[in-house]
Amino acid sequence: MIRIQAEKINPVEIIDSVRNNSAGAVVSFFGTVRSEDETSSDIVALFYEAYNEMALKKIGEIIEEARNMYSIIDVSVVQRTGRVNLKEDSIGIAVSSVHRKDAFLACNYIIDKIKIIPPIWKKEIYSSGEVWKSETL
Numbered sequence: 001m002i003r004i005q006a007e008k009i010n011p012v013e014i015i016d017s018v019r020n021n022s023a024g025a026v027v028s029f030f031g032t033v034r035s036e037d038e039t040s041s042d043i044v045a046l047f048y049e050a051y052n053e054m055a056l057k058k059i060g061e062i063i064e065e066a067r068n069m070y071s072i073i074d075v076s077v078v079q080r081t082g083r084v085n086l087k088e089d090s091i092g093i094a095v096s097s098v099h100r101k102d103a104f105l106a107c108n109y110i111i112d113k114i115k116i117i118p119p120i121w122k123k124e125i126y127s128s129g130e131v132w133k134s135e136t137l
Helices: 011-017 052-069 100-114
Strands: 002-005 025-032 043-050 072-080 082-085 089-097 120-126 129-133
Touching: 002 052, 011 025, 011 072, 011 089, 025 100, 043 072, 052 072, 052 100, 072 100, 089 100
Parallel strands: 002 072
Antiparallel strands: 025 089, 043 082, 043 120, 072 089, 120 129
């Protein structure tokens, strides 16, 4: 499952979508909006925009690369768009594999690539204003 959506992310749905009888491991990652980053401590929300068609294609390519590098069974990625408030998830990823090592490595690879490749843009909303960031996540 690869999805870009404005609705809140449902972690259980993402995790359950990669479960099967062959999977001995399910690893998940949820990128959660926090109130501070490296330069500021007054973030109140994030806002995401995406070129959906191309972003879905690029995320699919990243998943295929991960499949070629690691022994994984299934992957799900859900990216939020629109306003994402504090403590909400902006992205959810789940990876299943026979053993945990490949699931961990693949999940890490996927999020690292999603941060830089797909056309997804992030704006940080501060109590004092807004700033678009060049790195997506």
